Amino acid sequence: MAFKVKFWGVRGSIACPSPNHVVYGGNTSCIEVTAGDVHLILDAGTGIRGLGNEFIRQGRTNSALLLTHTHWDHINGFPFFSPIFCQPMTLDIYAGHLSDCGGIQQVFASQMATPMFPVPLEALQATLRFVDFRSGETLRFGEDVVVQTAPLNHPNGATGYRINYNGHSVCLITDTEHVPGQPDQRILDLIEGADLVIYDSTYTDDEFAAKVGWGHSTWQEGVRLCRAANVHRLAIFHHDPDHDDEFMERLEDQARRMWDRALVARDNMELTLD
Numbered sequence: 001m002a003f004k005v006k007f008w009g010v011r012g013s014i015a016c017p018s019p020n021h022v023v024y025g026g027n028t029s030c031i032e033v034t035a036g037d038v039h040l041i042l043d044a045g046t047g048i049r050g051l052g053n054e055f056i057r058q059g060r061t062n063s064a065l066l067l068t069h070t071h072w073d074h075i076n077g078f079p080f081f082s083p084i085f086c087q088p089m090t091l092d093i094y095a096g097h098l099s100d101c102g103g104i105q106q107v108f109a110s111q112m113a114t115p116m117f118p119v120p121l122e123a124l125q126a127t128l129r130f131v132d133f134r135s136g137e138t139l140r141f142g143e144d145v146v147v148q149t150a151p152l153n154h155p156n157g158a159t160g161y162r163i164n165y166n167g168h169s170v171c172l173i174t175d176t177e178h179v180p181g182q183p184d185q186r187i188l189d190l191i192e193g194a195d196l197v198i199y200d201s202t203y204t205d206d207e208f209a210a211k212v213g214w215g216h217s218t219w220q221e222g223v224r225l226c227r228a229a230n231v232h233r234l235a236i237f238h239h240d241p242d243h244d245d246e247f248m249e250r251l252e253d254q255a256r257r258m259w260d261r262a263l264v265a266r267d268n269m270e271l272t273l274d
Protein backbone atom coordinates (compact mmCIF):
# COMPACT_ATOMS: atom_id res chain seq x y z
CA MET A 1 0.00 0.00 0.00
CA ALA A 2 1.27 3.44 -0.92
CA PHE A 3 3.00 5.80 1.52
CA LYS A 4 3.04 9.28 -0.04
CA VAL A 5 3.70 12.88 0.94
CA LYS A 6 2.42 15.93 -0.94
CA PHE A 7 3.39 19.50 -0.08
CA TRP A 8 0.52 22.01 -0.40
CA GLY A 9 2.29 24.84 1.43
CA VAL A 10 5.99 25.22 2.30
CA ARG A 11 6.37 28.83 3.54
CA GLY A 12 6.72 30.04 7.08
CA SER A 13 5.34 33.16 8.76
CA ILE A 14 3.03 34.54 6.06
CA ALA A 15 1.89 33.63 2.56
CA CYS A 16 3.86 35.44 -0.15
CA PRO A 17 2.20 35.25 -3.56
CA SER A 18 4.42 37.18 -5.97
CA PRO A 19 6.11 36.76 -9.36
CA ASN A 20 9.34 36.10 -7.42
CA HIS A 21 7.88 33.16 -5.48
CA VAL A 22 6.37 30.96 -8.20
CA VAL A 23 9.05 28.24 -8.36
CA TYR A 24 9.02 27.24 -4.68
CA GLY A 25 5.53 28.56 -3.90
CA GLY A 26 3.99 31.09 -1.54
CA ASN A 27 1.49 29.09 0.55
CA THR A 28 2.07 28.46 4.25
CA SER A 29 2.46 25.09 5.99
CA CYS A 30 0.26 22.21 4.81
CA ILE A 31 1.34 18.65 3.99
CA GLU A 32 -0.83 15.69 2.94
CA VAL A 33 0.27 12.20 4.00
CA THR A 34 -1.37 9.06 2.59
CA ALA A 35 -0.41 5.83 4.37
CA GLY A 36 -2.41 2.96 2.89
CA ASP A 37 -6.04 3.58 3.92
CA VAL A 38 -5.09 6.32 6.39
CA HIS A 39 -5.19 9.96 5.30
CA LEU A 40 -3.53 12.69 7.36
CA ILE A 41 -3.13 16.44 6.96
CA LEU A 42 -0.22 18.13 8.72
CA ASP A 43 -1.03 21.77 9.47
CA ALA A 44 -3.71 24.05 8.06
CA GLY A 45 -1.78 26.99 6.60
CA THR A 46 -2.96 28.63 3.38
CA GLY A 47 -1.92 25.54 1.39
CA ILE A 48 -4.92 23.65 2.79
CA ARG A 49 -7.28 25.57 0.45
CA GLY A 50 -5.96 23.69 -2.60
CA LEU A 51 -6.10 20.39 -0.72
CA GLY A 52 -9.75 21.09 0.13
CA ASN A 53 -10.56 21.50 -3.56
CA GLU A 54 -8.86 18.14 -4.19
CA PHE A 55 -11.03 16.55 -1.46
CA ILE A 56 -14.17 17.81 -3.22
CA ARG A 57 -12.93 16.46 -6.60
CA GLN A 58 -12.10 13.05 -5.11
CA GLY A 59 -15.19 12.86 -2.90
CA ARG A 60 -13.03 12.28 0.19
CA THR A 61 -15.13 12.48 3.35
CA ASN A 62 -12.73 11.91 6.22
CA SER A 63 -9.25 12.76 7.41
CA ALA A 64 -7.30 13.75 10.50
CA LEU A 65 -5.55 17.10 10.86
CA LEU A 66 -2.39 17.02 13.01
CA LEU A 67 -1.25 20.48 14.03
CA THR A 68 2.35 21.27 14.86
CA HIS A 69 1.01 24.34 16.70
CA THR A 70 -1.44 27.18 16.24
CA HIS A 71 0.54 30.19 15.06
CA TRP A 72 -1.31 31.83 12.15
CA ASP A 73 0.84 30.40 9.38
CA HIS A 74 -0.20 26.88 10.51
CA ILE A 75 -3.97 27.37 10.95
CA ASN A 76 -5.34 30.30 9.00
CA GLY A 77 -6.13 28.38 5.84
CA PHE A 78 -8.65 26.32 7.84
CA PRO A 79 -11.69 28.62 7.29
CA PHE A 80 -11.05 28.23 3.52
CA PHE A 81 -10.82 24.40 3.59
CA SER A 82 -14.10 23.94 1.72
CA PRO A 83 -14.95 20.36 2.87
CA ILE A 84 -15.81 21.77 6.34
CA PHE A 85 -18.87 23.38 4.77
CA CYS A 86 -20.09 19.99 3.48
CA GLN A 87 -21.70 16.89 4.93
CA PRO A 88 -20.74 14.07 5.42
CA MET A 89 -17.16 15.31 5.98
CA THR A 90 -15.61 14.13 9.25
CA LEU A 91 -12.36 15.70 10.45
CA ASP A 92 -10.45 14.88 13.63
CA ILE A 93 -8.23 17.78 14.72
CA TYR A 94 -5.22 17.04 16.96
CA ALA A 95 -2.92 19.38 18.88
CA GLY A 96 -0.25 18.53 21.44
CA HIS A 97 0.59 21.92 22.96
CA LEU A 98 -2.69 23.25 24.37
CA SER A 99 -3.77 20.80 27.11
CA ASP A 100 -2.89 23.33 29.80
CA CYS A 101 -4.25 26.43 28.09
CA GLY A 102 -7.80 25.93 26.94
CA GLY A 103 -7.46 23.24 24.25
CA ILE A 104 -7.58 23.23 20.48
CA GLN A 105 -11.34 23.70 20.00
CA GLN A 106 -11.22 27.09 21.71
CA VAL A 107 -8.42 28.29 19.39
CA PHE A 108 -10.33 27.23 16.27
CA ALA A 109 -13.53 28.83 17.57
CA SER A 110 -11.76 32.12 18.30
CA GLN A 111 -10.15 32.19 14.84
CA MET A 112 -13.65 32.04 13.29
CA ALA A 113 -15.44 34.26 15.81
CA THR A 114 -17.14 37.50 14.81
CA PRO A 115 -15.86 39.99 13.65
CA MET A 116 -12.84 38.09 12.27
CA PHE A 117 -14.85 35.63 10.14
CA PRO A 118 -18.53 35.54 9.09
CA VAL A 119 -19.21 31.82 9.70
CA PRO A 120 -18.73 30.58 13.28
CA LEU A 121 -17.21 27.17 13.97
CA GLU A 122 -20.51 25.79 15.29
CA ALA A 123 -22.29 26.55 12.00
CA LEU A 124 -20.04 24.25 9.94
CA GLN A 125 -21.72 21.28 8.26
CA ALA A 126 -18.80 18.88 8.76
CA THR A 127 -18.40 16.79 11.89
CA LEU A 128 -15.29 18.08 13.69
CA ARG A 129 -13.74 16.17 16.59
CA PHE A 130 -11.10 17.98 18.63
CA VAL A 131 -8.39 15.95 20.37
CA ASP A 132 -5.87 17.43 22.80
CA PHE A 133 -2.88 15.26 23.64
CA ARG A 134 0.49 15.97 25.22
CA SER A 135 3.57 16.19 22.97
CA GLY A 136 5.49 13.00 23.64
CA GLU A 137 2.43 10.73 23.46
CA THR A 138 1.96 8.19 20.66
CA LEU A 139 -1.14 8.30 18.42
CA ARG A 140 -2.58 5.49 16.28
CA PHE A 141 -4.57 5.69 13.08
CA GLY A 142 -6.27 2.72 11.41
CA GLU A 143 -4.70 -0.71 11.86
CA ASP A 144 -1.07 0.07 11.24
CA VAL A 145 -0.15 3.76 11.30
CA VAL A 146 1.72 4.78 14.45
CA VAL A 147 2.48 8.46 15.04
CA GLN A 148 5.15 9.34 17.60
CA THR A 149 5.39 12.91 18.87
CA ALA A 150 7.85 15.13 20.75
CA PRO A 151 7.84 18.70 22.04
CA LEU A 152 9.80 21.28 20.04
CA ASN A 153 11.57 24.46 21.15
CA HIS A 154 9.19 27.22 20.01
CA PRO A 155 7.37 30.17 21.65
CA ASN A 156 3.91 28.92 22.87
CA GLY A 157 5.02 25.32 22.16
CA ALA A 158 4.97 23.07 19.11
CA THR A 159 4.86 19.34 18.39
CA GLY A 160 7.14 17.28 16.16
CA TYR A 161 5.61 14.23 14.44
CA ARG A 162 6.96 10.92 13.16
CA ILE A 163 4.49 8.92 11.06
CA ASN A 164 5.39 5.23 10.79
CA TYR A 165 3.79 2.89 8.26
CA ASN A 166 4.84 -0.37 6.65
CA GLY A 167 8.47 -0.14 7.80
CA HIS A 168 8.91 3.45 6.58
CA SER A 169 8.61 6.84 8.25
CA VAL A 170 8.27 10.56 7.62
CA CYS A 171 8.86 13.28 10.25
CA LEU A 172 7.67 16.87 10.40
CA ILE A 173 9.90 18.99 12.65
CA THR A 174 8.59 22.58 12.54
CA ASP A 175 8.67 25.13 14.13
CA THR A 176 11.74 24.76 16.33
CA GLU A 177 14.87 26.68 17.37
CA HIS A 178 18.20 24.97 17.86
CA VAL A 179 21.10 25.86 20.14
CA PRO A 180 24.29 26.04 18.04
CA GLY A 181 26.64 23.17 18.84
CA GLN A 182 24.03 21.34 20.95
CA PRO A 183 21.85 19.07 18.80
CA ASP A 184 18.34 18.68 20.27
CA GLN A 185 18.31 15.15 21.71
CA ARG A 186 14.50 14.92 21.61
CA ILE A 187 14.59 15.59 17.87
CA LEU A 188 17.47 13.14 17.30
CA ASP A 189 15.50 10.42 19.12
CA LEU A 190 12.32 11.14 17.12
CA ILE A 191 13.94 11.19 13.66
CA GLU A 192 16.45 8.32 14.12
CA GLY A 193 16.63 6.28 10.90
CA ALA A 194 13.63 8.01 9.26
CA ASP A 195 13.15 7.89 5.48
CA LEU A 196 12.28 11.58 5.24
CA VAL A 197 12.58 14.50 7.66
CA ILE A 198 10.81 17.76 6.83
CA TYR A 199 12.64 20.42 8.86
CA ASP A 200 12.19 24.08 9.88
CA SER A 201 14.80 25.75 7.68
CA THR A 202 13.56 29.32 7.98
CA TYR A 203 17.07 30.79 8.12
CA THR A 204 20.59 30.13 6.94
CA ASP A 205 23.34 29.72 9.55
CA ASP A 206 24.57 33.21 8.58
CA GLU A 207 21.15 34.76 9.26
CA PHE A 208 20.56 32.82 12.48
CA ALA A 209 22.76 34.92 14.79
CA ALA A 210 20.40 37.89 14.36
CA LYS A 211 17.29 35.73 14.93
CA VAL A 212 18.05 33.96 18.22
CA GLY A 213 14.84 33.69 20.26
CA TRP A 214 12.54 33.84 17.22
CA GLY A 215 11.84 30.08 17.43
CA HIS A 216 13.28 28.84 14.15
CA SER A 217 16.20 26.87 12.79
CA THR A 218 18.44 26.61 9.70
CA TRP A 219 18.82 24.23 6.78
CA GLN A 220 22.41 23.54 7.87
CA GLU A 221 21.15 22.39 11.31
CA GLY A 222 18.68 20.16 9.44
CA VAL A 223 21.59 18.54 7.58
CA ARG A 224 23.57 18.10 10.81
CA LEU A 225 20.64 16.47 12.64
CA CYS A 226 19.74 14.18 9.72
CA ARG A 227 23.33 13.00 9.32
CA ALA A 228 23.68 12.38 13.07
CA ALA A 229 20.41 10.40 13.15
CA ASN A 230 21.02 8.30 9.99
CA VAL A 231 18.08 9.87 8.18
CA HIS A 232 17.70 8.98 4.50
CA ARG A 233 16.43 12.31 3.09
CA LEU A 234 15.94 15.89 4.32
CA ALA A 235 13.23 18.21 2.98
CA ILE A 236 14.12 21.86 3.63
CA PHE A 237 10.84 23.52 4.67
CA HIS A 238 9.14 26.61 6.22
CA HIS A 239 10.97 28.98 3.89
CA ASP A 240 11.33 32.63 4.92
CA PRO A 241 9.00 34.77 2.74
CA ASP A 242 11.99 37.08 2.12
CA HIS A 243 13.80 34.20 0.39
CA ASP A 244 12.65 34.58 -3.22
CA ASP A 245 13.12 32.02 -6.02
CA GLU A 246 16.59 33.28 -6.87
CA PHE A 247 17.68 32.98 -3.22
CA MET A 248 16.09 29.53 -2.88
CA GLU A 249 17.79 28.23 -6.04
CA ARG A 250 21.18 29.24 -4.61
CA LEU A 251 20.24 27.71 -1.25
CA GLU A 252 19.19 24.44 -2.93
CA ASP A 253 22.50 24.27 -4.77
CA GLN A 254 24.48 24.86 -1.54
CA ALA A 255 22.41 22.30 0.36
CA ARG A 256 22.96 19.60 -2.28
CA ARG A 257 26.70 20.27 -2.19
CA MET A 258 26.74 19.96 1.62
CA TRP A 259 24.60 16.77 1.57
CA ASP A 260 23.30 15.19 -1.63
CA ARG A 261 20.29 13.79 0.25
CA ALA A 262 18.89 17.28 0.93
CA LEU A 263 16.07 18.67 -1.18
CA VAL A 264 14.04 21.86 -0.99
CA ALA A 265 10.27 21.38 -0.60
CA ARG A 266 8.06 23.22 -3.12
CA ASP A 267 4.31 23.68 -3.35
CA ASN A 268 2.76 20.64 -5.12
CA MET A 269 5.88 18.45 -4.75
CA GLU A 270 5.08 14.76 -4.19
CA LEU A 271 7.38 12.16 -2.65
CA THR A 272 6.94 8.41 -2.22
CA LEU A 273 8.27 6.61 0.85
CA ASP A 274 8.47 2.98 -0.25
Ligand SMILES: [Zn+2]
Pocket (backbone or CB within 6 Å): 012, 013, 071, 073, 074, 175, 238
Ligand atom coordinates in the same frame (compact mmCIF):
# COMPACT_ATOMS: atom_id res chain seq x y z
ZN1 LIG B 1 5.52 28.77 11.34
Ligand SMILES: [Zn+2]
Pocket (backbone or CB within 6 Å): 069, 071, 154, 175, 215
Ligand atom coordinates in the same frame (compact mmCIF):
# COMPACT_ATOMS: atom_id res chain seq x y z
ZN1 LIG C 1 5.38 29.14 14.89
